[in-house]
Amino acid sequence: MPAGSCAPSWAGASPHAACPSSLSNMMMTPEHQPKTRTPSRKCCMQPVVDKILHVLRTEDDFLVAGHATPDGDAYGSAVAVCHLLSRMGKQFRHYTSAGAPDTFDWLVHPEAPRSSLQGFIPSWSIILDSSDSDRLDPEVRDALVPERTVNIDHHLGNSLFGALNWVDASEPSVGTMIAKLAHGLDIPLTGDLGEAVYLAMVSDTGHFSYGNTRPETLELAAEIIRLGLNPGDFNAKFEKSWTPQRIRLWSHALGSAVLHCGGQIGVIRINRDILRNTGADDHDCDGLVEVMRRLKSVRIAVSIRETDNGHVKVSMRSHGNDNVQLVAKHLGGGGHKNAAGATVAGTMDDVEQLIVHHGSEVLNLTCPDKACDPASEQAQTKA
Incomplete structure (x- = not known):
């Protein structure tokens, strides 16, 4: 098994699996059966976390990267890791194919992210918020040495492509996992580090409004605020990042959205022509699917976006027990129950x-009807 992967010594635990979000259903031999309670997730996670902390303390020359076209969790977590490494006096390179995303260009970085890895040979790579190496930019993927790769993620179905795989689907964001590393290193979540973690958290919890928000999530947010972050100042930067191009894109995309299955599946479509005509880019698409989820009738909200290489990128959202991760699995993807x-x-x-x-x-629907315009009388009635 990859060194450091989380593998409890209990019978029934696969040596190649990441820790489950709950251990309550694991089969155990009598000698390992707990007297009073099921082993906690922390019990399972701590060995791999300790090994990651050891790598951070003893190694140098790190490559830090999230998935291609990083969202707030991937970018905020990567910047937070860079702040940790900077405070430890380590050398690192943060890679994003286009440099800092315009949406998050206000986030203070200890060293500007690079759009090239030419001439840089990392000792270790730290990969964040990526369920598989295929989700990485090609230049990052080519630089990876699996035996010297740390994989930190919270998506179901992670392929465990690293030597140290910390994968916990119960975590609301990778940012909350980076905060645990900071705690393990005795580095306070102050200043720009705290803000980067906070960005990651609010991005994947919908400002702490999604079902993945736990008491510990709010307690961590409170810790960062006590250490100096001003939520009002943060939100002013986070919210006031739109461009005229983004407004034009959203107007077009929402105006052409369609509903299926009596309004229960809503789809937003974005092709390359729309992006060119509005002057928008891929980052400007972030958040569109959340608007579709706000329709009363919609149970599965979808955005589909044409990519440069002829593929289609799918984002899906839902509420409650409507499991979009199952839909994503049919498409070769993955994610979470309500976001995939x-x-x-x-x-x-x-x-x-x-x-x-x-x-x-x-x-469990029958969908005989054709797609309808959400603005139509039929859609308005059903929505």
Whole structure:
């Protein structure tokens, strides 16, 4: 098994699996059976966390990267790791293919992210918020040495592509996991480090409004605020980052959205022509799917976006027991119960049909009706 992967010594635990979000259903031999309670997730996670902390303390020359086209959790977590390494006096390079995303260019970085790894040979790579190495930019993927890769993630179905795999699907964000590393290193979540962790947290919890928000999440936010972060100042930077191009894109995308299955599956479509005509970029698409989720009738909200290489990037959201991770699995993707995605080869029309087909199965729906315009009388009635 990869060195440092989380593998309890209990019978029934696969040596190649990441820790489950709950250990309550694991089979145990009598000698390992707890007298009063099921082993906690921390019991399972601590060995790999300790090994990651050891790497951070003893190694140098790190490559830090999140998934391609990083969102707030991937970028905020990466910047937070860079602040940790900087405070420890370590050398590192943070890679993003286009440098700092415009949406987050206000976030203070200890060293500007690079768009090239030419001439840089990392001793260790720290990969964040990526369920598989295929989700990384090609230059990062080519630089990885699996035996010297730390993989920190919270997605179901992570492929465990590193030597040290800390994967916990119960964590609301990778940012909360980075905060635990900071605690383990006795580095306070002050200043720019705290703000980077806070960005990661609010991005993946919808400002602490999603079902993945736990008491510990709010307690961590309170800790960062006590250490000096001003939520009002943060939100002013976080919210006031839109451009005219983004407004034009959202106007077009929302105006052309369609509903399926009596309004229960809502789809937003974005092709390359729309992006070119509005002057927007891929980052400007972030958050569109959340708007579709706000329709009363919609149980599965979807955005599908055409990529430069002829694939279709799918993002899905839901509420409660409507499991979009099952839909994503049919498409070769993954994620969480209420937030999942995939990248699929094919046309947007074909991918949309697949989503409606598998989505209707997950919701146990019969969908005889054709897609309808959300602004139509039919859609307004059903929404």
